[in-house]
Amino acid sequence: RRGERSMAGHLRDRLPKGLLALLKRAGSLAKSMGYEAYVVGGFVRDLILGRPNLDLDLVVEGDGILFAEAMARELGGRVKSHHKFQTAAVLLHDGNRVDVATARLEYYEYPAALPTVELSSIKMDLYRRDFTINALAIHLSPERFGRLVDFFDAQRDLKDRMIRVLHSLSFVEDPTRILRAIRFEQRFHFKIGAQTERLIRNAIANQFVHKLSGPRVFHEMRHIMEDDRPLASIRRMDELKLLAAIHPDLALDPRKDEVLAEAERVITWYALLYVEPKPEVWRIYFLGLCAGMEDDQVQGVARRLGFSKHLEESFLALRHSIRNTAQQIFEWDYRRGLHSELYFLLKDLPLEGVLYLMARNPKETVQRSISLFLTTLRTLRVELAGADLKAMGLPPGPRYAQILRAVTAAMLDGKATCRAEQMALAKRMAEKDMGLEWMPGAAPTP
Ligand code: ATP
The missing domain is CATH 3.30.460.10 (Beta Polymerase, domain 2)
Known part of the structure; x- marks a missing residue:
């Protein structure tokens, strides 16, 4: 037996x-x-x-x-x-x-x-x-x-490398299995069996996917986007008309396809750097799926997928900050631009947004700029802190952030690369302030 x-x-x-x-x-x-x-x-x-x-x-x-x-x-x-x-x-x-x-x-x-x-x-x-x-x-x-x-x-x-359901009502019982079939097919480089694929197409044509709750669909989509090479799965979802069945605005077009392909390349590149932190890659693919949409369309998709209010807002905010940064990043001059300028443009953008900008614009100079930020500038830190400013006699206040920012800029632009130079610059700024506005002559000797 x-x-x-x-x-x-x-x-x-x-x-x-x-x-x-x-x-x-x-x-x-x-x-x-x-x-x-x-x-x-x-x-x-x-x-x-x-x-x-x-x-x-x-x-x-x-x-x-x-x-x-x-x-x-x-x-x-x-x-x-x-x-x-x-x-x-x-x-x-x-x-x-x-x-x-x-x-x-x-x-x-x-x-x-x-x-x-x-x-x-x-x-x-x-x-x-x-x-x-x-x-x-x-x-x-x-x-x-x-x-x-x-x-x-x-x-x-397993030997024939086939994905097959156990019985013909399988996708009626649970349509999330359609997403699972695609995920396993792409992950293992298997093939969905002919009969199983017919059942999938039937279930989609008969709108079984509409009955699925948002969180269940989203959970499986996220799973797909967190697997190694999700682009093939996303394309397969589109080919089976599954993306459109989930939400009409999700269907691929050539522009989305191109951005998603670039996203996969960028994510693979970044993973090979073995640096922390790790991005939440699904957000990057999701940005790609929403490329070219208006905010209200994105909201529609988010609601279909049962995003929490918080997730919906953070995703929309991410799109906005990307949009606000994109032009300046794409125009930053890789040969002549100030490193500090690049740094301050990108430093507050979440990592997912930075990687998405890379995917959005495959021009070599853009790739180099963002790569410079990710591999070098992002992790550089000035060698002085608030405590040093305090020791100089500068009373705590908003000036601290300004001085630290100026020192950071000088460091990034190669003008204050060691602690001594950074301290000297901070001191010049602090003394100027104190001379003008604060306790004249009260600076303690260090
Ligand atoms: P992965 O490697 O992605 O974790 P897995 O096969 O271990 O894949 P799980 O999602 O952890 O997948 O599920 C564990 C097991 O539960 C599966 O092997 C499968 O037998 C069963 N299972 C999971 N989801 C379903 C479902 N929607 N319908 C039927 N069986 C399921």
Whole structure:
């Protein structure tokens, strides 16, 4: 019978030792409670594909919450449980997290034609999943440890690199699976199966996507945009008319496509610099998706996707600050311009905005200017602080910021590159002030 293949070798060879031990202990613990436990889903898929994945999803035939509590006691950790869904997360002291779900037959309602009584709970659990490749499980009990459970020919689909649903109502049941299908297809370089693609096109044509709540769509879109190379997924969404189904203004046009392609290039470049902070890349792609829109259109999209008021406002504000900076940045002269001018133009723009400006204008001089800011200017700091000004006898006030700004500018423009020069400049400014406005002659000797 298929499904009897042993994954013990893979588990031994491809997992960190601690994780293998954890799975074995989970299996023994389940047995001691009279349960069967399985590791399921993306973890098994990635194990077979040889991709690292440490997210443990366990399914227990038995009481999942009791099992999670026993696991936390035995391994040291705490449990967050959801009684409504019979699920729990075990947060182990060593930082690992294990998600536990309960497989219980009586919870599922299925079309009468299905011979429900003959199905084991694990089979029903797997049948509710999105795609065959995610519907694999591995036995953890000591007698069967490592044995693969494959009811739906997932191994064949992994080999053929195919994304297939388990039944024809899958996208009707949950249209977010359309976005998931695209994400997995692009991430693994698989192909959505012909029948599955027909079901997707049908679901979209029949407006099933309209029924999805904003936050659920947004959650999956964000997931797509945070994967490695989202452009292919975005294009695929557009080709399947999914973007337009989510919101008519989201459909791609040549301009958006170009900006998104540049965005992906810029984001990849920036990631290779290995500098902090990391941008929230979805915002950059989202700016690209909204390229050429008016604010009220962006608002429409934000509302469709259930943005909170705060998120909507911060996103619109980001667009405005980009717009206010763009012209000056694009015109800044890479050869003759003052570095301080570039710095002050960009310093308060969120990183996502700076990277988006780069994507918006692929001209080489613009790329160089922004790159200069990101790789060099942004992190330079003057070697003096407010305390130094205080020590000079300057009373605290708005002048502090002005002086520090002037010193920063001088540093960036190569005129005060060491602490001594910066102190001298600050002192000249402070003394001038004090001589004119503050306590004449009261400056203490340093
Ligand atoms: P990733 O590597 O992106 O985390 P994953 O496959 O682990 O991928 P999750 O979103 O963490 O994906 O979901 C875990 C498992 O839950 C999946 O493998 C899948 O079996 C199941 N699942 C998740 N979302 C759905 C859904 N909308 N419909 C059916 N099953 C789902």
